[in-house]
Amino acid sequence: MAHSPFRPFEDRFSRESALKVLKQACDGADDGELFLERRTAEALVFDDGKLKTASYDASEGFGLRAVLGEVAGYAHSTEVSEASLKRACATARLAIGEGGGTMADAPNNTNAKLYRDIDPISEVSFSAKIDTLREIDAYLRDLDSRVVQVSASIAVSLQEITVLRPDGAEVSDTRPMTRINISVIAEEHGRRESGSAGGGGRISLDGLLDPEHWKDKAREALRIAVVNLSAVPAPAGMMDVVLGPGWPGILLHEAVGHGLEGDFNRKGSSAFSGRVGERVASKGVTVLDDGTIPNRRGSITIDDEGTPSAKNILIEDGILRGYMQDRQNARLMGVAPTGNGRRESYAHPPMPRMTNTYMMGGDSAPADIVADLKDGIYAVGFGGGQVDITNGKFVFSCTEAYRVENGKVGAPVKGATLIGDGATAMQQIRALGNDMALDPGMGNCGKAGQWVPVGVGQPTVMIGGLTVGGAGG
Known part of the structure; x- marks a missing residue:
C-alpha cells in the first residue's frame, strides 16, 4: 500500500534555511550532514493463547553532525524546526571550534532500488494479523499433544530517511521491515524444552502471513523443541x-x-x-x-x-x-x-x-x-x-x-x-x-x-x- 512520503523540507522548514544552518555548523569541518528520519513500528505478541502485547510507535527527528579529524560534534532533537536546528548547530560547533578542515566530497549517487517503497504496517489489517497469530497457536497445539506453550509475534516497521550535506547534496531512502517469530515449549515425561523459528526482511507482510510460510516456520520451531526433549x-x-x-x-x-x-x-x-x-x-x-x-x-x-x-x-x-x-x-x-x-x-x-x-x-x-x-x-x-x-x-x-x-x-x-x-x-x-x-x-x-x-x-x-x-x- 502506498503511503504519504516523508517531506521534511516541505512540512517542517525550507530546504534553503536548513542548508544555511548546516553550512554554518560545518564551516571549517572535514565532513558533516543533517540526518532526518521518520519511523513507524508495530509489534504484536500472542502468548499462551492470548494477545499479550500490541504496540504502535511513531517518531521523527533529526541529527546534525560536524566532523573534524577524530572529533565529531553531534546534536539531535525530536523537534524538527528551524529553531531546534539552530540550537543543534551551536552545540555541534563546540566540538570543532575554529575548524581548519577541508570538506570532503559528497558520496556518489546510486540508482539502485533494493526493496519496494511500501508501508508494511498498513498493507494488512490489524484484525488479520491477530487472526494469523491465533491460527499459529491453534495449529501448533493441534499438531502435537506435547506442545504446552506457544508464543508468536509479528514486527513491522517503516523507516524513512533523508541525508542533506553542506554542499547541497541530498539523498533519501524508504526502508520497510517485516518479521514473524514463533517459539514453542514442548513437554514430555516432566521435561520441557523449547524451539523457535522465524524470519523476514525488507518485504511485504503478505508473504510472511501466508499459511504455507508460517506453517513451515511453526513446524521447524516444534521440530527443534522435540529434538531437544531427547538431548543428552x-x-x-x-x-x-x-x-x-x-x-x-x-x-x-x-x-x-x-x-x-x-x-x-x-x-x-x-x-x-x-x-x-x-x-x-x-x-x-x-x-x-x-x-x-x-x-x-x-x-x-x-x-x-x-x-x-x-x-x-x-x-x-x-x-x-x-x-x-x-x-x-x-x-x-x-x-x-x-x-x-x-x-x-x-x-x-x-x-x-x-x-x-x-x-x-x-x-x-x-x-x-x-x-x-x-x-x-x-x-x-x-x-x-x-x-x-x-x-x-x-x-x-x-x-x-x-x-x-x-x-x-x-x-x-x-x-x-x-x-x-x-x-x-x-x-x-x-x-x-x-x-x-x-x-x-x-x-x-x-x-x-x-x-x-x-x-x-x-x-x-x-x-x-x-x-x-x-x-x-
Missing part, C-alpha cells in the same frame, strides 16, 4: 566442530565481523589491526559484507551517511583485503568509504557496522564434511553469542547440536557452548560445504548501545580444535 548433556573439552549453513554464520559475524570494522582497526584495538594483505584464515575462505542483496534484512540502498551500500570483500582466499568503513574512519585511514556508516536512529551518530556478512561456499558435500568428523559436535542452531574485540575471543550457546563419533551423527546434546577466538578459528577451517545459505532474516546487532538489523550466512564449515563447554565429561 553436551560433552566438554577440545574437539572439532561442524557448523551448519545459514544462521550459524552468526559466529562469523561476532568472532570476525566486528573485528573487521574500521573504527576498531584505526584505533589498533582489533585483533586484525594492521594486517591487511596478511593471511588471517585458511586457504579457500572468502568473507564478504554485502549490503546490496535485494530485500534482505541487513541490506541498505544507502548507508546513514548517504554512501551507496556495496559488496565488500573482507577476506579473499584467506588473505585480509580490507575493513568496513564509514566516512570518518575511511578518511583517517586513507581509504574509501565502503557504505557501512550506520546508525540506529536520528538520535545516534553513525559508525562502521556490518550489513549482510557471510562466508562463501566451497566444493565439499555437507554429508562428507560430517562423515569426516571423528569426534566432535555438529552444531546447526545458535542462540546468543559475545566477543571481545581486542582478542577475538568468543562464546556461543547452541540451540540445536548433535554428538558425532566416527562420522556418525548421534544423540542431540543440550547445554553446548563453543569457545574460541576468531583469528585462530579462521585459521583452523578444514572444509567448506557447497551449500552456502543466508539466514532467514532475524538478526540484530548491538554495538556501543546502538542496534541495527543485519544478515549472516555461511556454508557447512568444519573448524578444528574449538573448546566445547558442556555438562558432560
Whole structure:
C-alpha cells in the first residue's frame, strides 16, 4: 500500500534555511550532514493463547553532525524546526571550534532500488494479523499433544530517511521491515524444552502471513523443541566442530565481523589491526559484507551517511583485503568509504557496522564434511553469542547440536557452548560445504548501545580444535 512520503523540507522548514544552518555548523569541518528520519513500528505478541502485547510507535527527528579529524560534534532533537536546528548547530560547533578542515566530497549517487517503497504496517489489517497469530497457536497445539506453550509475534516497521550535506547534496531512502517469530515449549515425561523459528526482511507482510510460510516456520520451531526433549548433556573439552549453513554464520559475524570494522582497526584495538594483505584464515575462505542483496534484512540502498551500500570483500582466499568503513574512519585511514556508516536512529551518530556478512561456499558435500568428523559436535542452531574485540575471543550457546563419533551423527546434546577466538578459528577451517545459505532474516546487532538489523550466512564449515563447554565429561 502506498503511503504519504516523508517531506521534511516541505512540512517542517525550507530546504534553503536548513542548508544555511548546516553550512554554518560545518564551516571549517572535514565532513558533516543533517540526518532526518521518520519511523513507524508495530509489534504484536500472542502468548499462551492470548494477545499479550500490541504496540504502535511513531517518531521523527533529526541529527546534525560536524566532523573534524577524530572529533565529531553531534546534536539531535525530536523537534524538527528551524529553531531546534539552530540550537543543534551551536552545540555541534563546540566540538570543532575554529575548524581548519577541508570538506570532503559528497558520496556518489546510486540508482539502485533494493526493496519496494511500501508501508508494511498498513498493507494488512490489524484484525488479520491477530487472526494469523491465533491460527499459529491453534495449529501448533493441534499438531502435537506435547506442545504446552506457544508464543508468536509479528514486527513491522517503516523507516524513512533523508541525508542533506553542506554542499547541497541530498539523498533519501524508504526502508520497510517485516518479521514473524514463533517459539514453542514442548513437554514430555516432566521435561520441557523449547524451539523457535522465524524470519523476514525488507518485504511485504503478505508473504510472511501466508499459511504455507508460517506453517513451515511453526513446524521447524516444534521440530527443534522435540529434538531437544531427547538431548543428552553436551560433552566438554577440545574437539572439532561442524557448523551448519545459514544462521550459524552468526559466529562469523561476532568472532570476525566486528573485528573487521574500521573504527576498531584505526584505533589498533582489533585483533586484525594492521594486517591487511596478511593471511588471517585458511586457504579457500572468502568473507564478504554485502549490503546490496535485494530485500534482505541487513541490506541498505544507502548507508546513514548517504554512501551507496556495496559488496565488500573482507577476506579473499584467506588473505585480509580490507575493513568496513564509514566516512570518518575511511578518511583517517586513507581509504574509501565502503557504505557501512550506520546508525540506529536520528538520535545516534553513525559508525562502521556490518550489513549482510557471510562466508562463501566451497566444493565439499555437507554429508562428507560430517562423515569426516571423528569426534566432535555438529552444531546447526545458535542462540546468543559475545566477543571481545581486542582478542577475538568468543562464546556461543547452541540451540540445536548433535554428538558425532566416527562420522556418525548421534544423540542431540543440550547445554553446548563453543569457545574460541576468531583469528585462530579462521585459521583452523578444514572444509567448506557447497551449500552456502543466508539466514532467514532475524538478526540484530548491538554495538556501543546502538542496534541495527543485519544478515549472516555461511556454508557447512568444519573448524578444528574449538573448546566445547558442556555438562558432560
